[in-house]
Amino acid sequence: MIEIQDLVKTFHRGSVNEVLALAGVNLQVRRGDFITVIGSNGAGKSTLLNCLAGSYPIDSGQIKIGEREITRWPEHQRATLISRVFQDPLLGTCGPLSIEQNLALANRRGRVHGLNKGVKRSDRNLFRKQLSQLGLGLENRLKDSVGLLSGGQRQALTLLMATLVKPEILLLDEHTAALDPKTALQVLELTEQLIAEQHLTALMVTHNMRQALQLGNRLIMLHAGRIILDVSGDEKSRMTVEDLLEKFYAVRGEEFVSDRMLLV
Amino acid sequence: MTYFAFMGALEQGFAYGFLVLGVYLTFRVLDFPDLTVDGSLPLGAAVSAVAISAGIDPFVSLLFALAAGFCAGMVTGILNTKFGILHLLASILTMIALYSINLRVMGRPNLTLLGKPTVLEPLTNAGVGMFNAAPLLFGILSVLALLLLFWLLHTAFGLAMQATGANKQMITSQGVNTDRIIILTVGLSNGLAAASGALLCQSQGAADVNMGVGTIVAGLASVIVGETLFGHRSIGRALLAALLGSLVYRLAIALALSLKLGNFSFTPSDLNLLTALLVVIALTLPGLRRKVLRR
Numbered sequence: 001m002i003e004i005q006d007l008v009k010t011f012h013r014g015s016v017n018e019v020l021a022l023a024g025v026n027l028q029v030r031r032g033d034f035i036t037v038i039g040s041n042g043a044g045k046s047t048l049l050n051c052l053a054g055s056y057p058i059d060s061g062q063i064k065i066g067e068r069e070i071t072r073w074p075e076h077q078r079a080t081l082i083s084r085v086f087q088d089p090l091l092g093t094c095g096p097l098s099i100e101q102n103l104a105l106a107n108r109r110g111r112v113h114g115l116n117k118g119v120k121r122s123d124r125n126l127f128r129k130q131l132s133q134l135g136l137g138l139e140n141r142l143k144d145s146v147g148l149l150s151g152g153q154r155q156a157l158t159l160l161m162a163t164l165v166k167p168e169i170l171l172l173d174e175h176t177a178a179l180d181p182k183t184a185l186q187v188l189e190l191t192e193q194l195i196a197e198q199h200l201t202a203l204m205v206t207h208n209m210r211q212a213l214q215l216g217n218r219l220i221m222l223h224a225g226r227i228i229l230d231v232s233g234d235e236k237s238r239m240t241v242e243d244l245l246e247k248f249y250a251v252r253g254e255e256f257v258s259d260r261m262l263l264v
Numbered sequence: 265m266t267y268f269a270f271m272g273a274l275e276q277g278f279a280y281g282f283l284v285l286g287v288y289l290t291f292r293v294l295d296f297p298d299l300t301v302d303g304s305l306p307l308g309a310a311v312s313a314v315a316i317s318a319g320i321d322p323f324v325s326l327l328f329a330l331a332a333g334f335c336a337g338m339v340t341g342i343l344n345t346k347f348g349i350l351h352l353l354a355s356i357l358t359m360i361a362l363y364s365i366n367l368r369v370m371g372r373p374n375l376t377l378l379g380k381p382t383v384l385e386p387l388t389n390a391g392v393g394m395f396n397a398a399p400l401l402f403g404i405l406s407v408l409a410l411l412l413l414f415w416l417l418h419t420a421f422g423l424a425m426q427a428t429g430a431n432k433q434m435i436t437s438q439g440v441n442t443d444r445i446i447i448l449t450v451g452l453s454n455g456l457a458a459a460s461g462a463l464l465c466q467s468q469g470a471a472d473v474n475m476g477v478g479t480i481v482a483g484l485a486s487v488i489v490g491e492t493l494f495g496h497r498s499i500g501r502a503l504l505a506a507l508l509g510s511l512v513y514r515l516a517i518a519l520a521l522s523l524k525l526g527n528f529s530f531t532p533s534d535l536n537l538l539t540a541l542l543v544v545i546a547l548t549l550p551g552l553r554r555k556v557l558r559r
Contacts, residue, residue, distance in 0.1 A: 075436050076436050076439055077439070077441075079440075083437065094426070094427040094431045095430060095431065097430070104423060105420075105423055105438050108438070109438045111439075113420040113423070113440055114420055116419060116420055117419060118422060
């Protein structure tokens, strides 16, 4: 169970460029939830994920994973519980290192990186087995440097690395947005497969409403730093893209009205 | 070039080999331009000279120098990571602070080791000539350092070190505290630089507070010359290239100094100009080669 309470985040605080990115987000994620996150540009989707992962310090609020209050944990410490896949395929893997070395680092997520051998022989068998389920032939290229791989291959590898040690929560930030449609579909299928197999808890940001409805058991919509829709189960599976758009414009319309009333 | 000049260049090349391996660690692996070495090399010399003068075994004095250099490097690392000072500036701050510290350590601007034992004594006592003993011993020591670094870079810590230099976001997401990696690696690099200083002061017979001037440029020149000539496709190759680069650099300098064109010859005061030229050539050569090959 992951609890987010009154999360507030402002960028450029105190300057003319001040932006309220998260205006008090409350969210309870149950174990095994696969939540898709949608919202327009600047709604706060990525900021929410970055605040969860600890990339940005937050202004106020509380984040709890299980019984652990992690609000003040630095990013690398949170990484022992949280794993993530970024939009940029280059960000999740280390180019100059080989495939097996990248996997070895991921296989030690949350443990001390000490003076023991980086890649052990027993690791290699595990890595080969794990890589073979990607169906990309990477299991025969353990020693190739990751810089030689395509964006899609790197993103698939990042996904595998993020789940090699089971995380409490997996954060996916538009992780297929930078890939071509065919590769994006493959990576998405892999995402579904890994989440289902390991019963992972996941938050997935996407711009594609159809995708957001298709995947996962729960959907939240962010607008102006707030969660304006939170549906799950049957209610979610009955929803259509038109319903989502309607909800979205309804919220925007209300705001418009209230603004005008202020002026009058 | 005379035989003595040749052996002298080898001696210098191997003694500076530690420094060059250290510079490779910071500049290439960690992507951290570290000028601390200009201060930590004479620090190593000072610590070693003072220790030997106090009657401590010359080999043990090497360890003292290493430890002192390590601490100096950690200061730079901490200034950068914990206080958020730009890496270049952090290293310059430590470097100038070390100038005063080195004077304090020695109590005077230079300290001679005349008549004192050095690490070369066991070899010269065994009948090896002075001009052969230093290149031999320093060669063995620097190859040992190379092997140790090769091992280190393939440990889990070493992989995290490489990833910290290449992709900080990735390695942070794998739960590694990059601050700690940076502090330890810059420390290690400066420990190696200090070891260079200790060996140099023992072979030259004196430690001098100004002996560190231009260290970083020489170190960088060696790394780049090595990469250009010997490649850097794998870690092992890059380490070897760095050490060989140190030898080539010192040989090139010795060659230039022994050059006579009519009445003209270079003097040691021309060294900085020669180094700068060498670095420029080494930096432009790979690009030039690519251009020519493309045609």
